[in-house]
Amino acid sequence: MNILLKSVTIVNGSTKNLHLKEKDILIKNGLIEAIETTIEPNGKTRVIEINNLHVSLGWFDSGVSFGEPGYEERETIENGLLTAAKSGFTDVILNTSSHPTPDSASDIVYLKNAGKDQLTNLHPLGNLTVRGEGEVLAELYDMKNAGALGFYDYKHPMTNANLLKIALQYAQNFDGMVFSFPLDKSISGKGIVNEGITSTKLGLKGIPALAEELQVARDLFVLEYTGGKLFIPTISTANSVKLIADAKKKGLQVSCSVAAHNLVITDTALEDFDTKYKVMPPLRTAADIKALHKGVKNGTIDFVTSDHTPLNIELKHVEFDNANFGTIGLESIFGMLNQLFNVEETVELLTKGRSIFGMEEPQLEVGQEANLSLFTTNDTYKFSQGHIFSSSKNSIAIGKQITGKVVGAIANNQIVLNK
Template sequence: MNTLLKSVTIVNGNTKNLHLKKRDILIKNGVIDAIETNIEPTGKTKVIDIKNLHVSIGWFDSGVSFGEPGYEERETIENGLLTAAKSGFTDIILNTSSHPTPDSSSDIVYLKNAAKEQLTNLHPLGNLTVKGEGEILAELYDMQNAGAKGFYDFKHPMSNANLLKIALQYAQNFGGLVFSFPLDKSISGKGIVNEGITSTKLGLKGIPALAEELQVARDLFILEYTGGKLFIPTISTANSVKLIADAKKKGLQIFCSVAAHNLLITDDALEDFDTQYKVMPPLRTAADVKALQKGVKNGTIDLVTSDHTPLNVELKHVEFDNADFGSIGLESIFGILNNLLGFEESVLLLTKGRSIFGMEEINLEVGQEANLTLFTTEESFEFSEQHIISSSKNAIAIGEKMKGKVVGTIANNQLVLNN
C-alpha cells in the first residue's frame, strides 16, 4: 500500500525541526519513504488531501475494555479495534474485564491471537489475582512472558494490603507493573456517586473522596516499603493528585491515569438521574476537576485514558441505583481534550506512555514504520450517537461540545479512514 499525505501539519514533539511544519509524507509498504515540501504521486498511490489535516505518531490508550470473550454483545475484539483505529489509536492496553478474566498465559495468548492482523495493536493486561477475586496471586511471570503488559483486577480494589505488598516484591524480579484500583470498599460501602451536595439533594448513596484517598495513601506507603512499579488507574480527587505528586518527589516508581470525562464533567450532571453519568470512579466536584486538569498539565498525572467500557443497553436503561458503572470513550476523547487543552497538548497526552508498559516509543521519521494518526483541529460540533462506532452506545459524552475530528490511522501497513 502506497499512501501520500499532502500538505499535512506535523505535530511531532520528538523531531522539533518538523513540529507544526506543513509537509508531504509518502508511505511505501508501511514505511515512511519521504517527508518533503512537495511530493508528486506516481503509480498506484492513494492521495489524502484534506483541509486542516494534521498528523502525529499513533495515539495510545492505557485503559480500554471490550467484551470478548464472554460479553461479545457489548463489543468484540475485532469491532473494538476498528473503533480504536477510527478514533485515532494505533495501540491500546486491554483491561481484564472479560469473562473469564485472563489470569493465565494461555488467556494472554488467546487475546493476542484474536487481535492479529488488525491495524490497532492490542496489548493485554493479566489479572493480578486468580479470577480477579483478590485472594491468590495469578501467574504473573508466565503471563508477562506471554505478552501481558501489567497486572490488574479491573475496577476491583485490592483489599488485602499484604497481598499487594507481596505482588510488588515478586514483580520486581521481572520488571512487572502492578495495578491497584483506588477505592477502599469499607469506606465507599454501597455508594454510587460522589458524596456531596448533589448526592444529598438527589438522595443517592455517596462515595466520599476519602474512600479513594485512603487507598492511594495506603498503596503509596506499601510501594515505598517494597519498591517496584505501581500504576494507579483513573484517579478522581484533588487529594489523590497531591498524594501522588508527593510520592513522585520521593522518587517512587508511581504512575497514574485519569479518565477524560473526569477532566470535564462534574457531579452536577447527575441532576436528571441519567445513567450515562454513572461511572467508576464517580464524577466529582468542580474543585476536583480543576485539580485533575492541573495535575495533567504539570505531569503529576501521567496519562489520560478514555476508560472505554462498553455495556449492553439493559445495563444502563434501568433505575439509576441498578445501572452498571461505565461509559464508552474512544470516539470522544480527542474532541474533549482538544476543546480543553488545545491540539498540541492533547496530542502530547495521547502519544505518551508506551514506555511505562515496556513498549518501544515510536517516531515520525523517514525509514520508520508508519504508525500515524490523521486528524483535524478546528471543526466544532456536538457529540451525538451518530459519532459512535462501538457496538454499545453508553456514552457519557453525548451532548458535549467537541473540537477537531479524527480522519483516520495508518499502522501495520494498513489504512483506516472515517467516512
C-alpha cells in the same frame, strides 16, 4: 500499499524541524519513505488530501475494555480495535474485564491472537489475582512472558494489603507492573456517586473522596516499603493528585491515569438522573477537576484514558441505582481534550507514556514504520450516536459540544479512515 498524505500539518514536538510544519508524507509498504514540501504521486498511490488535515504519532490508550470473551454482545475484539483505529489509536492496553478474566499465560496468548493482523495493536493485561477475586496471586511471571503488560483486577480494589505487598515484591523479579484500583470499599460501601451537595440533594448514596484517597495513601506506603512499579488507574480527586505528586518526589516508581470524562464533567450533571453519567470512579467536583487539570499539566498524572467501557443497553436503561458503571470514550476523547487543552498539549497527552509499560515509542521520521493518527482541529460539532463506532452506545459525551475530528489512523501497513 503506497499512501501519500498531502499538505498535512505535523504535530510532533520531538522533531523540531517538522513540528507544526505543513508537509507531504509518502508511505511505502508501511514505512515512511519521504517527508517533503511537495511530493507528486507515482504509480499506484492512495492520495489523502483533506482540508486542515493534521498528523501525529499514533495515539495510545492505557486502559480500554471490550467484551470478548464472554460479553461479545457489548464489543468483540475485532470491532473494538476497529473502533480504536477509527478513533485515531494505534495502541491500546486491554483491561481484564472479560468473562472469564485472563489469569493464565494461555489466556494472554488467546487475547493477543484475537487481536493480531489489525491496525491497532492490542496489549493485554492479566489478572493480578486468580479470577480477580483478590485472594491468590495469578500466574504473573508466565503471563508476563506471554505478553501481558501488567496485572490488574479490573475496577476491583485490592483489599488485602499484604497480598499487594507480596505482588510488588514478586513482580520486581521480572520488571512487572502492578495495578491497584483506588477505592477503599469499607468507606465507599454501597455508594454510587460522589458524596457531596449533589448526592445529598438527589438522595443518592455517596462515595466520599476519602474512599479513594485512603486507598491511594495505603498503596503508596506499601510501595515505599517494597519498591517495584505501581500503576494507579483513573484517579479522580484533588488529594489523590497531591499524594501521587509527593510519592514521585520521593522517587517511587508510581504512575497513574485519569479518565477524560473526570476532567470535563462534574457531579452536577447527575441532576437529571441520566445513567450515562454513572461511572467509576464517580464524577467529582469543580475543585477536583481543577486539581486534575493541574496534575495533567505538570506531569503528576501520566495518562489521560478514555476508560472505554462498552455496555449493552439493558445495563444502562434502568433505574439509576440499578445501572452499571461505565461509559465508552474512544470516539470522543480527542474532541473532549481538545476543548480543554491546545492541540499540541492534547496530542502530547494521547501519544506519551508507552515506555512506562516497556513499549517501543514510534518515531515520525523517514525510514521508520508509519504509526500515525490523522485528525482535523477546526471542526466543532455536537457529539451524537452517529459518531459512535462501538457496538454499545453508552457514551457520556452524547450531546456535548466538542472540537476537532478524528480522520483515522495508519499503522501495520494498514489505513483506516472515517471519510
